[in-house]
Amino acid sequence: MLSNHFTLTKRHLGLLMLVGGLVAFAAIIGIDILDVGREGGIGPAQQMALGGCLLIALVGVTLIPLGSQPA
Amino acid sequence: MTEQTLPTDTAVTSRLPLLAAHRLLMSAALVILIGYFVVYAVYAVNLMQFPFDYDQGEGFEMVDTILFSQGQSPYQDTNTYPFYSSNYPPLFHVIAAPFVWLFGEAYWYGRLLGFLGTLVCASAIGFAVYRESRHKWIAILSGLAFLASNTIYHIGPLFRQHMTMVMFETLAVVVLAHASEIEDTAKRRRTLATGLAFVLAAGYTKQLAIATAAAVFVFLFIRQPRRAVVWAVLFALVGGGIFLAINVATNGQWWLQTIAANVNDFHLDQTVGLFRLWFSLHGFLLVPAALYALYELYFSRLSIYSVWFATAVVNSVLSGKWGAGDSYFATAIAALCILSGLFAARTLNRSWTFPRNYLSRLLIDPFRRFAPALATAGLIVIPLLYLGYGRAVLHMPTEGAVFGTVANWLGLEPNANNGFYDSAGRIAGGYADIGHLTTQADTDAGWRIVERVRAVEGPVLSEEAAFNLLAGKEVITNPTQLLNLWLNGMFDSTELVGMIEDQAFGLVIMRAQFYPTDVLQAIARNYDHDETIHMNGFDYLLLVPK
Numbered sequence: 001m002l003s004n005h006f007t008l009t010k011r012h013l014g015l016l017m018l019v020g021g022l023v024a025f026a027a028i029i030g031i032d033i034l035d036v037g038r039e040g041g042i043g044p045a046q047q048m049a050l051g052g053c054l055l056i057a058l059v060g061v062t063l064i065p066l067g068s069q070p071a
Numbered sequence: 072m073t074e075q076t077l078p079t080d081t082a083v084t085s086r087l088p089l090l091a092a093h094r095l096l097m098s099a100a101l102v103i104l105i106g107y108f109v110v111y112a113v114y115a116v117n118l119m120q121f122p123f124d125y126d127q128g129e130g131f132e133m134v135d136t137i138l139f140s141q142g143q144s145p146y147q148d149t150n151t152y153p154f155y156s157s158n159y160p161p162l163f164h165v166i167a168a169p170f171v172w173l174f175g176e177a178y179w180y181g182r183l184l185g186f187l188g189t190l191v192c193a194s195a196i197g198f199a200v201y202r203e204s205r206h207k208w209i210a211i212l213s214g215l216a217f218l219a220s221n222t223i224y225h226i227g228p229l230f231r232q233h234m235t236m237v238m239f240e241t242l243a244v245v246v247l248a249h250a251s252e253i254e255d256t257a258k259r260r261r262t263l264a265t266g267l268a269f270v271l272a273a274g275y276t277k278q279l280a281i282a283t284a285a286a287v288f289v290f291l292f293i294r295q296p297r298r299a300v301v302w303a304v305l306f307a308l309v310g311g312g313i314f315l316a317i318n319v320a321t322n323g324q325w326w327l328q329t330i331a332a333n334v335n336d337f338h339l340d341q342t343v344g345l346f347r348l349w350f351s352l353h354g355f356l357l358v359p360a361a362l363y364a365l366y367e368l369y370f371s372r373l374s375i376y377s378v379w380f381a382t383a384v385v386n387s388v389l390s391g392k393w394g395a396g397d398s399y400f401a402t403a404i405a406a407l408c409i410l411s412g413l414f415a416a417r418t419l420n421r422s423w424t425f426p427r428n429y430l431s432r433l434l435i436d437p438f439r440r441f442a443p444a445l446a447t448a449g450l451i452v453i454p455l456l457y458l459g460y461g462r463a464v465l466h467m468p469t470e471g472a473v474f475g476t477v478a479n480w481l482g483l484e485p486n487a488n489n490g491f492y493d494s495a496g497r498i499a500g501g502y503a504d505i506g507h508l509t510t511q512a513d514t515d516a517g518w519r520i521v522e523r524v525r526a527v528e529g530p531v532l533s534e535e536a537a538f539n540l541l542a543g544k545e546v547i548t549n550p551t552q553l554l555n556l557w558l559n560g561m562f563d564s565t566e567l568v569g570m571i572e573d574q575a576f577g578l579v580i581m582r583a584q585f586y587p588t589d590v591l592q593a594i595a596r597n598y599d600h601d602e603t604i605h606m607n608g609f610d611y612l613l614l615v616p617k
Binding site: 003004005006007008013044045048052059062063065066067069070071 | 292293294295296297298337339368369372373385388426428429430
């Protein structure tokens, strides 16, 4: 990864998107768990963000089988 | 992994009528988009001749420019007289400041800069498409398509910084698109430095460019992670250093006025409405652009344009913020014009290639036998996409010798101010209610307001800056900024309300009434409505002390 010629593959990108999407999903949910005093629960903007996170993770899953093709 | 080009062989002779139809349709698309460019140029020249605020907020960008030209900071404490501060970064106003030295206080040069910025942007879009595809007609159509967008049209020639930001963003991605592949180290570094300087320029023109900064570094990271991290650190040092220097020089007002005050309420309905409108206007190019981005994601290498498109679309969600609007889609429109151009050129060049993978086996292989027919159909479908786009973005004046005749021929009825037709209608909150030409009656009305300002003793509280500037009086308050601050609990209105209670202002001029509620209440208690002057489609309320 530190090489001047290293480039991300579709698999790398897929894994990054999968992990990133899931971590972001958990973080958004975490806001409500940690900040329980907040009113309104998961609002429409949060729902959109959660949907976006899941979409990123899902796209990541579909990229993983593409293997070593450069991203 | 084996790459396969789709078979596209058909006898040239059998395609001659199709080629003729293709050329005819391409010419028609070109004529229509050039027609929109003419409308745009007429609109820009009309606005440059209009001496007052056309879009709310222009006057305050003028004030920022004047302050910079005098070596003063526009990031001021709004709790004290004259209760004024800018909420935008400085670069656009700094660029415009020399015009103040040369021509005095006027709106035309700010509008000219905005207009020229869109032309540079369109040229960069065309250049990008041509560089990747070598298809000059599609390159020209892509650039013109950008200028034909309803959104670009109506905000382009304003004294606002937004399109200058988009210009810098577009230049950045075009410069950086192939930077990672440059073998010569010195040249690569120069290219990266130039591209990132444009990103920095975009960010110091308007805060919204942060999404383009993110896109650029994501792209560079995908191509070469180590280099991306090194340049990101350098970028953060330079960008952060400038930020801290301005913040120290303004005693923290820079942070308060441009960052903290910009955390506004979010209206999901507005975002949803603007996305629907964006799709209805740009769908003919948006769908090919999205398909091209998916193609790169699954069958080729991701270009900077696809990454930029994705982040710009996500960033457009911020259009639901209070004070935001359809202008927040401008970056995404620039990106979609490039991607749709690449889609069109690849289709016409018959250069789609699909590596062997599970998706090509599932989605492409079953249709390979139709490839020649699809490639031939592309000759007709591609120009039809631009023609469809031309119909979807229909906007033009409906009055006057030329435009009136064309509007009659098209059967258009005005649906906006001053005899203007805009296919966007006014169905989505946040869609700017502008685009029409100004008239002599508007100019006359503006001067009537200026005369009222000149006629009173003492300061005048005006919701737009032009009247005070032209009357030679000090500009007091930036209403929307005061409201931003007030909504965030950062504005102490005591001194301003006190002046209103004392009837210190000889005249109050209101348009949208975007002052904080307690300021509006104080005005209502102490001032009476005296006259309403209609200008540029809006009612200006003139209030005098009770």
